[in-house]
Amino acid sequence: MSQFDLVSEKYINHFGTKPSLLTHGPGRVNLIGDHTDYNDGFVLPAAINFGTDIAASKRDDKIIRVLAVDCNNETVEFSLDNIEFNNEKMWVNYIGGTLQVLTKQYTDIVGADLVVTGNVPQGAGLSSSASFEIAILKTFAQLNDIDLGGVQAALLGQQAENNFVGCNCGIMDQLISALGKKNNAMLLDCRTLTYQHAPIPNSMALLIVNSNVKRGLVDSEYNTRRQQCEEVARYFNQPALRDVTLEQLLSAQDKLTPDLVRRAKHVITENARTESALIALQNNDMIKMSELMAESHISLKDDFAVTTPEMDYLVELIGSELGNKGGVRMTGGGFGGCVVALTPKDLVDDIKLKISQNYQQKTGLKEHIYVCVASDGAFNR
Numbered sequence: 545m546s547q548f549d550l551v552s553e554k555y556i557n558h559f560g561t562k563p564s565l566l567t568h569g570p571g572r573v574n575l576i577g578d579h580t581d582y583n584d585g586f587v588l589p590a591a592i593n594f595g596t597d598i599a600a601s602k603r604d605d606k607i608i609r610v611l612a613v614d615c616n617n618e619t620v621e622f623s624l625d626n627i628e629f630n631n632e633k634m635w636v637n638y639i640g641g642t643l644q645v646l647t648k649q650y651t652d653i654v655g656a657d658l659v660v661t662g663n664v665p666q667g668a669g670l671s672s673s674a675s676f677e678i679a680i681l682k683t684f685a686q687l688n689d690i691d692l693g694g695v696q697a698a699l700l701g702q703q704a705e706n707n708f709v710g711c712n713c714g715i716m717d718q719l720i721s722a723l724g725k726k727n728n729a730m731l732l733d734c735r736t737l738t739y740q741h742a743p744i745p746n747s748m749a750l751l752i753v754n755s756n757v758k759r760g761l762v763d764s765e766y767n768t769r770r771q772q773c774e775e776v777a778r779y780f781n782q783p784a785l786r787d788v789t790l791e792q793l794l795s796a797q798d799k800l801t802p803d804l805v806r807r808a809k810h811v812i813t814e815n816a817r818t819e820s821a822l823i824a825l826q827n828n829d830m831i832k833m834s835e836l837m838a839e840s841h842i843s844l845k846d847d848f849a850v851t852t853p854e855m856d857y858l859v860e861l862i863g864s865e866l867g868n869k870g871g872v873r874m875t876g877g878g879f880g881g882c883v884v885a886l887t888p889k890d891l892v893d894d895i896k897l898k899i900s901q902n903y904q905q906k907t908g909l910k911e912h913i914y915v916c917v918a919s920d921g922a923f924n925r
């Protein structure tokens with residue numbers, strides 16, 4: 545049964561009528577460019593064929609009623625006139641936060657009955673939260689005939705996450721969930737919010753392996769990393785690390801703590817790698833992609849310190865099968881979650897076998913493997 549069929553059926557069972565609308569917000573995988581978005585830098589993600597699906601109908605009052613299929617069929621009811629943080633049911637805050645920012649701009653928005661389901665693994669670095677926010681925005685834009693653009697939706701989703709949910713994330717996840725393009729990754733310039741497509745060659749698969757080391761971005765050191773980056777930018781009197789060169793950083797290294805130098809070095813070099821990766825992908829140059837993704841992982845491990853031994857091990861295992869025919873690295877915020885490999889389709893089975901023969905034995909954790917395709921974003925369908 546497709547996600548849309550499932551969510552419709554649940555809607556009919558719960559509300560007793562057919563939904564008037566079905567929407568989808570995809571998760572994403574980032575091929576390269578991590579912890580660069582909040583430094584006004586570059587990222588190269590793709591939207592994936594896993595996401596959040598919503599069945600909805602408009603109401604004629606301001607009430608929101610929701611059934612969350614994946615959260616033990618929990619339900620919630622609240623009014624758009626009184627949106628409060630929910631301490632018991634965290635999932636509600638993605639809806640509440642998004643609707644709070646949306647209703648500030650569009651005061652006439654009416655209530656709705658919703659059923660939500662999703663298949664993006666949570667806490668895995670594949671943006672289950674952005675996919676949820678973008679699906680909610682798409683739903684309310686359509687129900688209320690609002691002509692919301694993808695960039696605008698992304699900014700609203702990010703605002704909800706920053707100001708309501710409490711994670712100081714950048715703009716990458718919401719942008720790619722809104723704007724993604726089938727069979728393409730996208731170089732997003734997180735300062736200008738402009739983008740360029742990078743085709744994923746037909747012979748290559750997006751293999752995502754979840755280390756199953758669970759991570760919570762709000763609780764993690766994510767916000768600390770961001771503060772460290774901002775501190776270095778301030779030292780150089782610049783708006784963001786995007787504006788600091790490696791030469792400038794190295795010439796000032798005695799004035800900064802070793803940790804701050806390492807964090808900033810990651811961001812500056814990662815931006816350069818991400819721009820090179822766009823060209824490598826456009827030229828179908830997998831040897832270069834392989835190099836860039838390997839360097840990115842090492843930088844995230846040694847300089848930005850956001851990988852875990854389990855993720856490092858997965859990268860090592862996959863890399864040993866892949867050689868320079870594709871690339872592999874951690875993806876997303878880090879501190880657990882997934883690694884991504886851009887791999888020739890005909891190596892997928894060998895890689896899966898290698899992981900299943902080694903990973904659990906060494907780490908005590910069972911991996912989950914997803915073979916994904918780059919998909920359209922919610923505002924690009």
Ligand code: GLA
Pocket residue numbers: 577578579580581582669713714715716717876877878
């Ligand atoms: C999380 C955040 C993004 C980005 C990545 C790291 O996914 O939500 O904004 O900062 O981490 O690249």
